[in-house]
Amino acid sequence: MTKNNEHIVLYATFQHEPVNYSNREMKSACSLLLCKAASYDYNAPTMRQSALFTKTRRDAPKDEVAKNAQLLIRAGYINKEMAGVYDFLPLGLRVLERINAIIREEMNRIGGQEILMTTLQQKELWEQTDRWSDSAVDSWFKTKFKDGGEVGLGFTHEEPLTSIMRSHISSYHDLPKLVYQIQWKFRNEERAKSGIIRGREFLMKDLYTFASSEEEHGKLYETVAAAYERVFARLQLGERTYRTFAGGGVFSKYSHEFQCLSDVGEDTIYVSKKKRIAVNKEVMNEEVLADLGLSERELSEEKAIEIGNIFSLGTRFSKALGLHFKDRAGKQKDVVMGSYGLGPTRLMGTLAEVFSDEKGLVWPPAVAPFAAHLIAITGGSRDVSAEADRLYELLQENGIETLYDDRDMRAGEKFTDSDLLGIPKRLIISEKTMAEGGVEVISRADGLTTFVSENDLIEHLER
């Protein structure tokens, strides 16, 4: 058991042979490394808890009122800089990147092309769409260049992307296109009391579609909606999430929100659980009910978190900024646009709210920072330590993403930490389990305890 962290650094430094820089070998070494790390491993696929720099804490900061942030701070996943402004620590970044990876896959699957736009936003561009002044948009953060010129921090990116697309769209041959980014946004919120569910600085996946007609746009809109539903299903939020009719704009009667039922939600919606649709209270009236063929009787009022939204923009931005194309007949037309938001940090906060109990977090396996939490209860026995080390190696070799609690601490403290961290499977090895030739596997979600022999362990975990 490596107790001194210096050993770990040195081990990590020297375990690799001197690197051979020939292209081929490097390429295969890299792809091996990355493939091992792929399914979600932003950092290493496995880790000794004695090396992890974060520690759990008993209490959240007094000014933190949101359950999601309280739990995530106590478990060492995030750190609070200011209200609505949070750092992501190693375990938190792993969860966030797994959410990002799922979103990225689903966006790429529908033909989305990923880019990364800037935070700094030029005034002149946003003036052309009348969204620069603080009276039009009240959540801008603005700052100044040294020469005095004003510049904003992006809270959304319709303007810059529409401007970029002017260089790349000129004909109907160039349409449709789906372009997205996963990028930090800044909103000067007056209140930010919902932890990472409502940040002043928050991560957003924003996708924009460009179509040659309303009809083509309609197809893209439904394609994106379906992709969003796949994202929510993979995050185990599908069943409690409803496509919700909300206010439209000049170009469409409604927009759609994806509202996830939760007591801490800031929105109130009317839900038809049978028809699996909902209406936001803000637009709820007779006309909407008639449009949707709903009667008030079949609806229940619920609190919900808006975890995604999709919006038809029509030609609002393309007209203002001059994004045109020539149609088949050679006639110049404005591009028809849509805009689609998903918040990875908000999703992470929602998961922490929905999947947690009085003891701590209970991550869905798809986003958990590790699949297994190996806990050695040595009681001072070197045999147990050695056996736990061996098991850790076995898990590593089989690509089971494992956090290994190799710390010199009492069993009760380790279990309390483990409950708080919320890794799906806890594997306990002790003198008792060793005598029986296996480990105790406890499922964090339902507390179910199974004794699994060492021979069956990998298969059991891969199930």
Place this chain on the structure above:
Amino acid sequence: MTKNNEHIVLYATFQHEPVNYSNREMKSACSLLLCKAASYDYNAPTMRQSALFTKTRRDAPKDEVAKNAQLLIRAGYINKEMAGVYDFLPLGLRVLERINAIIREEMNRIGGQEILMTTLQQKELWEQTDRWSDSAVDSWFKTKFKDGGEVGLGFTHEEPLTSIMRSHISSYHDLPKLVYQIQWKFRNEERAKSGIIRGREFLMKDLYTFASSEEEHGKLYETVAAAYERVFARLQLGERTYRTFAGGGVFSKYSHEFQCLSDVGEDTIYVSKKKRIAVNKEVMNEEVLADLGLSERELSEEKAIEIGNIFSLGTRFSKALGLHFKDRAGKQKDVVMGSYGLGPTRLMGTLAEVFSDEKGLVWPPAVAPFAAHLIAITGGSRDVSAEADRLYELLQENGIETLYDDRDMRAGEKFTDSDLLGIPKRLIISEKTMAEGGVEVISRADGLTTFVSENDLIEHLER
């Protein structure tokens, strides 16, 4: 050949079977997808050029004077928002993410733990280290919350990380630690004329080390220096990059810069090519020469780009912010810190400067957006189209990352674009090569042309 992009979207949407959300299947589906995408594929591992939304352009914007940005803009890798502020488009983001992946691997290898801190910075914290006022730091961007409170945009992150570590370091058992992030920084530069080599908004990998003594710090410092050298070697910048002695601070006589020789560099250094070290002109004097055992005769004056720096911080930040630990004797001490910067966007700009010719970019294979550029010269022949499609599938099946120029354009235009994009291997298929049962493979770096039979193609490319 799919010409209408709508087909591609639908194909991408429907090529997958309806997703089965059982954990196990999802997990294996995901890891397959991600493993395929792993070695560098931020977006899809292969792509039809007809689907790619970016187009090349003949001229860079008139106000763009840096060669790196001129080429990258013309090739559609980046877009200029403002001086020193650039968006990364699909091909550019792929290159940037490959650079990030290399850096991440080398940081993880030495035990670095990745986190992500915030852009918004609280005034109170920076006042404690005397780095808030504009007289102390002249490159701040600052903005305001609605209640009037000032907040800065991070230009570096010693303060917030030192503050975070107070919750996680209390004993010598907790040391050493290496913590890093890859994150966008903001600096209010007066002039920004070097393209993505000097941005007002730029990506930085900043690592910080925490040690219990100067001796332990010294070891970490050299460990990080070695990791940096591995990064530069993998980017093919190793030979022209010199560890350069530069100004230190209160806690060390020198800091070290990694200076990459280039005519566009903003720094002047004195290089000993034989001893593979250099001295920054800013500190060059008799004393430095004596310290390093160098004589002026063996040095040549060179222009260079600072692509990395490593810096001993001593206890400057730990003392100011109260980051202490108890040593073995139970005595309270200040943590000894180091700070280490590497700029992925600057590295990308440097690569574009160093690896390019009059025709365009010439990416090193380790960071190229694709490994192969398959170009179909159909001359209207359906047979050639069909054969090119088949070859594209073969390349996909074998995991060769390929951009497939399936556009309906003249050969000359395709070649000009291909030269500009700079993908390492160009594969040409035409009626002529079909008749001979293979493809022409042209290496972008040296123009070497080889005829390769279809049977040998995959092996040839993997070589």
